[in-house]
Amino acid sequence: MKKKLTLKQIAKELDVSVSTVSKALRDSVEIGEDTRQKIKAFAKLYNYKPNNIALSLKNKKTKTIGVIIPEIVHHFFTTVISGIEQVANERGYNVIICMSNNSFDKEVINMEMLANGSTDGFIMSVAKETQQKGDYHHLLEVINQGMPLVMFDRVIEEIECDKVIIDDTVGAREAVQHLIDIECKNIALITTVDYVSVGKLRTQGYQEALVHNNMKINEDLILKVEDFDNSEEEIRNFLSGKDIDGVFAVNEHFAIYAIKAFHENGLRVPEDVFVVGFTNGELSKQFIPSLTTVSQHGAEMGAQAARLLIRKLESEEGEEEPYETIIVETSLIQRKSTKR
Amino acid sequence: MKKKLTLKQIAKELDVSVSTVSKALRDSVEIGEDTRQKIKAFAKLYNYKPNNIALSLKNKKTKTIGVIIPEIVHHFFTTVISGIEQVANERGYNVIICMSNNSFDKEVINMEMLANGSTDGFIMSVAKETQQKGDYHHLLEVINQGMPLVMFDRVIEEIECDKVIIDDTVGAREAVQHLIDIECKNIALITTVDYVSVGKLRTQGYQEALVHNNMKINEDLILKVEDFDNSEEEIRNFLSGKDIDGVFAVNEHFAIYAIKAFHENGLRVPEDVFVVGFTNGELSKQFIPSLTTVSQHGAEMGAQAARLLIRKLESEEGEEEPYETIIVETSLIQRKSTKR
DNA sequence: AACAGTAACGCAAACGTTTTCGTGTTGAAA
């Protein structure tokens, strides 16, 4: 078991000083040609690699990005991570991922953990519970310490920082407009409770589309799912017996549960009723019928977030770049669930 | 913007030495009761938290686990990560995740990156390309440096280290046995090329089940998909015109593509033909018909891997625990695709 | 009064780097 090689060991072996070794490896002109060659050859032979921790301590930079997300077993978040990873790696950054499991406490603990030197900055989507509580002290503290923070997807308006979002309202409006265009008259909305920001915004988009087309908003056609674990049943109950010819759901699962509920009631999608979802996951693509849905371009969001963060990290002290909010365009992907 | 508080600053502020502050905070008996109280009060007031990097350098431990996986946009891997995260967090470890994108080069780069001090040990599933090349120098090097390595899912037999696997052969055999039990006579296999270890093992399980039931292995009923991107078409072509009453596919997607292909040919699942998949992902659960499949219990695998790694990390120098291979039991989840 | 014992604290090294500054040696110019 060979322990990792250090500058000190090389120095001792070659009978020079540590500083000489360091300089030689960094091609300093201070070091004579022959000793430099000798040192480099030795380092290469024994595969010397500088210790990242020591470098981090010295440079006060870790070259790693902390990512905090509510959960990872969720297609949208994995695509975002994928985008972050790619950009980060290109620029020589590592990515350290923590999950809050939608718990406020875990979010706080994770942030404090990573903020103590492990990370140069954060990319995060806040936990549902955090949005509900409205307690953002951990975020403010991190920002106050001078660590850049980029929020994506579930962002908090009151917090000043870089943000990467989609225009949930517009995405939803376009989805509902599509339903209207294909002549739906009674369009139901299946959404989340209002404190989930994206749910609220998408609800708003739904309403805007109706208003814009002079259709009236019928509260009976709106379901705000409280408990995700029982959403399938909630949706089934909600849908039964209602006269509906179109459904807009704020995520894949709700959309699919709706389709299943219709099936049970002898209604077919798309023959009898149209359905549009949100998030272009594997389910939307593979389900039968394949699902018309609003794509959020997760990888693109992740990439943008990473770019934003790295820009902040690498900007010179003075430059004080202003905070930016990037809106990634959504696109409506039309599939079988809205085609006759 | 308050910069992070350090021992040195506290020392200066309270007019004591750095060592006194450190000892006071760690409740050393060397420090007098009153100064200790004073220091602790000050530290608490200004929310002092020790710098992780400095601690890592001193202790030669980072308390972080490196995870390297082929890709993250894959349900199975996210469940594994989820399991790793949970156990790691319980024990005070962070998790840093890198993706190889199934590229040998990226796997090597990532490992070397993390091995230079960023990580105490690794949990990984090797890239497809690595298995194909058979070049494991990066793994050997890491082990040689004394860093524990735990492999899961796609493991390499020649490498001596802890492993967490499922018994792919048994899982596959049971799946095929189930098809046989429900009286399938012509069972097709849709698998991967042989250098993907799990594909090979599952193929073996398929064969064993047939042999064990005195059924002959018909090579015409075995498809080894070469190119994942064109798998849907490959599967459609393979299936067309064949007399088949059961299909065992080595993953969700292949299974679903098979079902779709049958539909196109006017065959119904489960009425005309049965299908069993592998991996209990969202697709298997939600697809219509819902898919009978072999569950790998990813979260359980991740948790076991993390436990194994942490045990190694925290074992005393002398103790030399032997390498272990944990086999996580699979279970066959029966759903509609095999029920009439 | 001399001494040992002890409580309370500071010094300095160590972890592995990088970098500033100093120092000694050479060769050539004066």
Add this chain to the structure above:
DNA sequence: TTTCAACACGAAAACGTTTGCGTTACTGTT
């Protein structure tokens, strides 16, 4: 022979911790 660059290298500080050991200044004992 002296002087002075230029050259090649080393010492030491710094990043933020922890910790073994040394150093005070008392207290109490003989």
